[in-house]
Amino acid sequence: MSLTPPVTERDHTQGPPNAPVTLVEYGDYECPHCGHAYPIVKAIQEQIGDNLRFVYRNFPLSQAHPHAEHAAEAAEAAGAQGRFWDMHDILFERQEALDDPDLVDYAGAIGLDTGRFIKDMEEGVFADRVQEDFLSGVRSGVNGTPSFFINGARHDGSYDYETLLAAIEKAGAGG
């Protein structure tokens, strides 16, 4: 299975666009497995540095995780104000507290215009964007969260630190 569509300017990315390896995660902010993967990805980014570009796409299982959809929209709303990754991080660090008032608190904590954030959330401005991510995940072969793609190919192995790091180095980020 390969990533469909490929990474574009539409995506939220960290790291240089010309990095030899791109790691894409499809995740759900309320999924405990994604919570476990979060510090692992951080550690790998730290280890590999500029040889890695990291991309996050939304794959909320909103029936199983009742806060997942709004959390995903909150990250997108933060992204519209240039603070996607700040919200992404705080959501994974506070997975146990993802009620709507919590999301507004986080928006304030990372310095967003909370009036705009609340309006965007209430109007569901980013619901379509989250749904687009979900559909792209299905088309790419995502069958659960987290799912990782390394240079466009689905990573079917474990996502423990050693396994994921080895797969990324094998893909060309070893130097």
Added chain:
Amino acid sequence: MPPNIQQATQPAAHETAHSALPPGTPAPDFSLHSTPDQSVSLTDFRGQPVILAFYPADWSPVCGDEMALFNEMLPLFQRYNAELIGISVDGVWCHLAFAKDRHLRFPLLSDFEPKGEVARQYGAYRAHDGFSERALFVIDGEGIIRWSHVSPVGINPGGEGILAALEALPRHEGHTEGGAR
């Protein structure tokens, strides 16, 4: 006919994996309970595509769970006017508890008595295990199987195969153009 326990430990080769009914085959009709007092028949859905998802058992882990994924995909299936039906050998009360716990919004049918009878008809029963394969069938509005797929029991196949099969159906099946949600 009572089962012979001695024989039941020896799987019959023709009843094991990869014998699922292939595309072009008329889908065997069935009528199974979805709740203690309601039944669902395949013919109820004539005129629209049906996705039959046989799965081994209720209560597999959440995040990688096939039924949870398909539940999230219902709006995508609805673009093709397609109906999703889950089938396992679990009883109706088990299905009710599972569906409630996972907030499933599609019917789960009990292939319970005679156990696995419908799965057998679709070539999707694991006689030596006593539950069905993880098998998918996309059936068109005339009741013909257009796509089938058997996954390893422990692997969630994802939903791409279903979407591709629905896309390949003739347009008169009720595909709502631009019906994005």
